[in-house]
Amino acid sequence: MRFIDLQAQYRAYQPAIDAAIRAVLESASFINGPQVAQLEAELARFVGVDHAVGFASGTDGLLAVLMAWGIGPGDEVITPAFTFIATAEVIALLGAKPVFVDVDPDTLNLDPSHLEAAITARTRAIVPVSLYGQCADLEAINAVAARHGLQCLEDGCQSFGASQQGRRSCGLSAAGVTSFFPAKPLGCYGDGGMAFTNDGALAERLRVIREHGQVARYQHAVLGFNGRLDTIQAAVLLAKLPYFEAEIAARQRVADYYQTRLAGRVRLPVVLPGNQSVYAQFTIQTPHRDAVQHHLALLGIPTAIHYPAPLHRQPIFSDLGHPEEAFPVATQAAQEVLSLPMHPFLATEEQDRVVDALLHVLP
């Protein structure tokens, strides 16, 4: 059994993917080939925004948006204490200070009730994360951002395809960024990412930043870097895109089956009303996490921990001076979360094996 079965996915779409890659090889347009602009247009339409800008990774996309907003030394950016390192890393890379807030115990997304207390005169932006494939409470978060004149960037690196009140993740705030890392709901065959916005000036600036700040050939007006999305990766994504809606439905079926069979036996993912999760991960919470993971591993069932430490306990952020016991929800989550095998090709019989093993080992 695989945690995420990319081989099964490749076998299912092989002719389309092979042809897409071959077309790039034959054209030799590896950098800024036409597939990149085509993918940007199709995904902007999918998300329901005016502009999409491809990046070499989700991390690059997040970094570029914060650069475009001029975030730098002396600025503070609010983000959840429980997320993948990249979310806070890009803030620190620009010399700004990541200001952590705790997460909601059910969704493990940023808890908007902590926002006001975290805002200071130096706050410039909020970067909520739509963790495990479910949008953060962006309505509440955007409202706080608007009240205080702050930018809001949705880290949608795990939530591409999710929706909130019928609108897609990455299109619900001033900007949204996703990742096409292979294991993501829409993944390519290497690194890739994309930024989304309705702000035409921001989109233009992002295009310049991802190309070394170049406004005309060898004229560099702003500080940028090499953040381009590879043509081959764009071609792979275009080949996979026609199957994506069916994969979202399959993910929902897999999640529903886990939810039904495990109900009442363990803390299950909570999807709030109005949200549709893409279940980038199906993550349970149990105080017996390490024993459960060990038992499943002995039975050949792969699991993963997203993430074993809250960000304030990462050595790189020790200089922020947070006590160990800060952010209690994030801290407890890091001790209790366990992600189960989850992908659109997971068979019911495989899920039965996972569930039976869990029911056997859970107290």
Ligand SMILES: Cc1ncc(COP(=O)(O)O)c(C=O)c1O
């Ligand atoms: C929440 C979150 N933010 C940012 C990233 C960074 O994306 P990438 O790996 O494409 O740089 C990821 C994924 O890896 C992620 O899960």
